[in-house]
Amino acid sequence: MVGDYTYPLWGALSLGACLGGNMTIIGAAANVIVSENSAKEGHTIAFLEFMKFGIPIVAISLVISSAYIYLKFLH
Numbered sequence: 001m002v003g004d005y006t007y008p009l010w011g012a013l014s015l016g017a018c019l020g021g022n023m024t025i026i027g028a029a030a031n032v033i034v035s036e037n038s039a040k041e042g043h044t045i046a047f048l049e050f051m052k053f054g055i056p057i058v059a060i061s062l063v064i065s066s067a068y069i070y071l072k073f074l075h
Helices: 004-020 027-038 046-073
Strands: none
Touching: 004 046
């Protein structure tokens, strides 16, 4: 069927956009809400401090997602 080749691309775009937003505080709305609520309670989260944890988590998530895309669509 025409367009079947686009399914892996849409899957990769969706996973990359959703998971990539978790790298920084401003990358996802949930991150902003949590950092603001944390600051209200007296526990500030610095931008670079958040990235110190965000980068490895996003890297691991994207590796797992890449394996999923490969196994589901390209294998």
